[in-house]
Amino acid sequence: MDTLKSLSEGLAEAVRKGAASTVLVEARESYGASGYAYRADRVLTSNHVVEREGPITVRMPDGDAVEAALAGRDPASDLAVLRLQRPAASPGEQAQLEPQVGQLVLALARPTEEGIQATLGVVSIVGGRYQVWPGSFVEQVMRTDAAAFPGFAGGPLVDPDWRFVGLNTFGLRFGSSLVISAPRALAIAEQLDRQGNLPRGYLGIRSQESELPRGISLGRKQETGLMVIGVEKGSPAEQGGLLVGDIVVAVAQSPCAEARELVQALADKAGQTVTLEVVRGAHPVRLEVKPGQLAPRRP
Amino acid sequence: MNLAQAFAEELQRLVSLVRPGLVQVRRVRGSGFGGAGLIWRPSGLVVTNAHVAGRGPLEVALSDGRRFAAKSLAASREMDLALLELPARDLPAVRAAGGKPRVGELVFALGYPLGDPEALSTGIVSGLLRYGENGRTRELIRTDALLLPGNSGGPLLNASGEVVGINTLAAFGGQGWAVPAWAVELFVAAYGSADRAPAAESA
16 A cells, blocks of 8 residues: 555645644634745735735634734635734745646645644646636636635645645635645745735726727737727826827837736826827827726726 | 656555555434544444434444444544444454644545545645534644545555545535544544443434
């Protein structure tokens, strides 16, 4: 029985080691949730389990209760960063290799003080994108078939070498757990820690994908753009002179052939003046606009 | 694919070692899937879930085809355990694991889900949790191995083929629960000796 035994021992050992950086997050009334310590004083968790801005308690595996403050949250990716009052956590290590479809993973969780919990599965999808609401996407999303029990949100997904592969966020969606990959989750965490949220730029238009009029050459291979079919009153688009019927073909030099490219191009442009490349009638024109900041919304 | 093949072969061997100790428990009257049970002592003591045993007469089928009418020695609804006695000796008992399982270790569930022939499912120990009811708590093993009605009373086995728990219920979201082997051992020790076998509790 060497295969079964060594696999079994390996998994139990991975749980034991990964458990050191899996913490209990007490930030809602109903039930505890999990968190992943990526630094001695920083914990990544799921945004939706943080129902209050304070007081938040984070419990270490040994029961040590540490007060924490919400450093930042991003409803779109469902991530939140907690700042511990003192460096009490034992941080985990990030997996060096890219996750692969089919690799074994353990979902770790600590929703109660009774100890670590774990489920086993494989990585089902890597590098997917997830539409949170129309026009808003989370990139580098993974899925796993490891079961997500109550309180598993916010816990880490680790590989059999107990390295951090991603963060479990929304729990069960369409039968499989949604995971934000480790590099993406840690990059978002740094931003949340620095500025509290992830501002998303917006113009205030409704648009639909449209073919460009004949005879228009943009000097590149692009056959479609976004025809403006509505401009919000007082919006950055109106202030910048955008009109219904205009076809937006690029924002700050990145081509926009479809809606998601516009959303992506605007994502980090809030408050900056950017040039829109627009086809108006039969002529390309350039407009200066200053995208506004879309307030973070709760899903 | 050597690893996958070794996994399957070892698992089949493990199941074949445990199979003689696995029994099927059926109610003589009424319907339902029945469930599984385990030969806990060679002297004829069989453990199953209280919710499988119910109150009426029971028939127990061994894997070698023998069938016995079982006598109920004790039952605890709180622990969801029932102790049965078969009129036979030198039965092939299962081996119970000593100590508590580790979270993350592989487990295999055997039973008769939905009345099917013996079925196997795999997972890991997901947690050791206290489960409270009426002010009393008991510790249960949570697993992500697939458990269905009819798995009740069957074993949760570790990678050595030892019983770490008796599968007792399946809940939403794919979580299964098992009564730990050490709790079963205490129950059998309390009610299983011939000189102090009380009548079945009617609780």
